[in-house]
Amino acid sequence: MTGLDDPILPTSIAWGLLAAFSVLWVVLGWWLGRHNKTAEDHMLAGRNVGLALATATAMATWVTANTTMTAPQLALQLGVWGMLGYSLGALGLILFAPLARRIRELMPAGFTSGDFIRLRYGKFTWRVFLVVSLIYAFGWLVSMAMAGGVLINALAGIDYRVGMTVILTVCVLYTLLGGLRAVIGTDFIQTVIIIAGAAFIAWLTIDKVGFEAIHFNLMEERPELLNLLFPAAIMFLFNNLLFGVGEIFHSNVWWSRAFAFGRNVGFRAYLFGGLLWLPIPIVAGFIALATPALGINVPAADMVGPLVAAEVLGLTGAIVVFIVVFAALASSLDSLLAATSDLVTRDIYRGHIRPHASEQHQFRATKVIVVLLGLVTWLAASYRGELPIVGSLAELLYFTGAFVASAIWPIVAGLYWQRANPQGAAWSMILGSGIGLASYFLIGFYVAALVGAAVSLAVMVLSTWLMPRPFDWGRLARPDGEVPA
Amino acid sequence: MRFFRALLPFLLCLPLAAGAQPTFDAPPERSTDGGFTLAWEADAPVVLEQASGPDHANARILYEGGDTSTVISGLPDGDYRFRLRAADADAEQWADQATVTVKHHSLARAFGFFAVGAVVFLVLIGAILRGRPRS
Numbered sequence: 001m002t003g004l005d006d007p008i009l010p011t012s013i014a015w016g017l018l019a020a021f022s023v024l025w026v027v028l029g030w031w032l033g034r035h036n037k038t039a040e041d042h043m044l045a046g047r048n049v050g051l052a053l054a055t056a057t058a059m060a061t062w063v064t065a066n067t068t069m070t071a072p073q074l075a076l077q078l079g080v081w082g083m084l085g086y087s088l089g090a091l092g093l094i095l096f097a098p099l100a101r102r103i104r105e106l107m108p109a110g111f112t113s114g115d116f117i118r119l120r121y122g123k124f125t126w127r128v129f130l131v132v133s134l135i136y137a138f139g140w141l142v143s144m145a146m147a148g149g150v151l152i153n154a155l156a157g158i159d160y161r162v163g164m165t166v167i168l169t170v171c172v173l174y175t176l177l178g179g180l181r182a183v184i185g186t187d188f189i190q191t192v193i194i195i196a197g198a199a200f201i202a203w204l205t206i207d208k209v210g211f212e213a214i215h216f217n218l219m220e221e222r223p224e225l226l227n228l229l230f231p232a233a234i235m236f237l238f239n240n241l242l243f244g245v246g247e248i249f250h251s252n253v254w255w256s257r258a259f260a261f262g263r264n265v266g267f268r269a270y271l272f273g274g275l276l277w278l279p280i281p282i283v284a285g286f287i288a289l290a291t292p293a294l295g296i297n298v299p300a301a302d303m304v305g306p307l308v309a310a311e312v313l314g315l316t317g318a319i320v321v322f323i324v325v326f327a328a329l330a331s332s333l334d335s336l337l338a339a340t341s342d343l344v345t346r347d348i349y350r351g352h353i354r355p356h357a358s359e360q361h362q363f364r365a366t367k368v369i370v371v372l373l374g375l376v377t378w379l380a381a382s383y384r385g386e387l388p389i390v391g392s393l394a395e396l397l398y399f400t401g402a403f404v405a406s407a408i409w410p411i412v413a414g415l416y417w418q419r420a421n422p423q424g425a426a427w428s429m430i431l432g433s434g435i436g437l438a439s440y441f442l443i444g445f446y447v448a449a450l451v452g453a454a455v456s457l458a459v460m461v462l463s464t465w466l467m468p469r470p471f472d473w474g475r476l477a478r479p480d481g482e483v484p485a
Numbered sequence: 486m487r488f489f490r491a492l493l494p495f496l497l498c499l500p501l502a503a504g505a506q507p508t509f510d511a512p513p514e515r516s517t518d519g520g521f522t523l524a525w526e527a528d529a530p531v532v533l534e535q536a537s538g539p540d541h542a543n544a545r546i547l548y549e550g551g552d553t554s555t556v557i558s559g560l561p562d563g564d565y566r567f568r569l570r571a572a573d574a575d576a577e578q579w580a581d582q583a584t585v586t587v588k589h590h591s592l593a594r595a596f597g598f599f600a601v602g603a604v605v606f607l608v609l610i611g612a613i614l615r616g617r618p619r620s
Binding site for chain 1: 519550553555559561591594599601
């Protein structure tokens with residue numbers, strides 16, 4: 001049996017790859033963002049992104065550490081349903097397609113998801129939303145920084161903190177240099193690398209290990225992973241779907257793209273992006289099921305993907321995995337850094353600290369906030385395994401599930417229900433998050449989002465039915481329009 | 486003074502002897518999803534064995550090497566026994582053992598959550614498909 005004590009990628013090659021791709025992303029970031037002059041250029045890439053780039057950025061951003069590293073982890077922990085359930089996350093992108101069109105129609109001059117909540121529901125709900133949104137963004141950032149460190153440690157034996165620091169620094173640098181334009185441009189290249197690499201690894205795994213050996217060893221050693229009536233996995237199915245929907249519907253990562261894509265581009269970009277994404281978790285997750293057949297020791301669940309690929313494919317496999325996951329991590333980390341810094345700039349700096357900040361002030365603030373976000377993320381990711389919820393990628397990620405799933409209904413009702421109640425929207429997030437978190441600790445990580453979404457729906461429907469508050473849609477077209485009390 | 490000099494070699498050996506014995510690090514007692522992580526503290530390679538019977542009769546080696554943890558998953562209901570020894574120790578000189586009980590959630594509970602999820606999802610599809618603000 002092999003394990004972490006036998007790193008497959010020589011340290012010198014790992015450092016070479018890290019250096020080469022770091023330079024590539026940073027130079028591309030600088031080159032793509034060299035014409036950015038205003039905060040709007042930096043944050044929304046001039047609001048005119050075309051269909052090809054838009055589809056690529058939607059798909060690449062959704063292929064994250066979560067997909068390339070957590071999909072194998074879930075296959076290892078929850079079996080076939082874990083893998084298939086993860087691919088249902090594509091519905092988040094697909095269902096956001098009509099929302100993106102409506103967002104563009106209602107808010108042609110909008111900047112962030114926070115703008116929408118503030119104008120639609122008022123300040124109290126806006127602040128609750130910011131807390132939910134920032135907890136999620138921070139959890140996602142930390143989980144991806146962790147994934148970077150885990151990857152480099154699993155493949156090359158380089159210290160976790162060193163690898164994590166390098167990847168985070170590179171992403172902060174090129175996001176800082178290029179803004180959303182750089183993020184979208186690099187996403188396009190990263191998409192091509194991710195699709196080709198994942199398909200290559202899955203094909204070689206099947207070719208080298210074979211379906212029969214995988215099936216036989218699973219039945220011998222981990223039979224529940226093939227059981228279609230695996231209780232935890234059945235509970236997980238809709239949980240993951242609603243988690244994905246919650247992540248996309250509320251997060252400024254996706255709203256900023258809805259604002260940045262050209263007119264009539266958003267709907268098709270999110271639809272195509274979702275369809276392209278659908279098979280990726282199955283391809284990436286499947287290889288974890290080969291673990292018993294290969295006799296690999298998996299020291300931490302989130303290491304399984306890179307370990308299996310490296311074991312099956314040797315040095316070439318380790319290099320391919322390294323490049324694919326580095327691309328996946330970079331494409332998501334940069335998007336999240338950019339979108340979260342926009343949210344903090346618009347909704348906290350301008351919304352709460354300096355309401356009359358000029359365009360230039362905001363432009364500078366965005367950059368400072370990217371650096372600060374990077375620093376705080378680095379600090380939290382340094383404590384992987386030492387803090388209770390920063391245990392493994394999946395645990396950290398699904399902890400945030402309760403928060404994001406509780407934001408689904410305030411967003412959907414806010415966009416489509418004219419009489420949605422603002423207080424109901426705030427309380428649906430508060431109660432949904434609270435009860436969802438309780439279920440995370442009392443039942444398991446695989447139900448937190450489901451419970452959060454169900455509670456949030458009940459509160460939103462009841463409050464709107466019992467205390468309807470009519471809303472003038474025209475108010476959304478004016479970003480600085482009158483805010484309801 | 487002479488007494489301490491005489492004692493010194495024994496004192497120096499004590500930490501080595503104590504460190505040579507691998508021990509489980511807070512092993513879980515139960516699991517509701519058939520999976521858990523077993524971690525241990527060891528200074529040298531170890532042998533980890535798993536058995537489902539009380540007397541370790543059907544034991545098999547789960548891991549042998551220098552890692553200090555392993556992820557176990559996909560186990561059906563039952564009591565699982567694990568024992569650990571240094572790789573260079575005698576085959577029957579087990580240093581530590583742990584028992585984990587796997588008891589999956591009931592199917593009724595699992596399908597209950599499934600049904601709640603399905604309802605929330607269908608309402609969501611309905612709300613989006615209407616596609617127009619309610620008045």
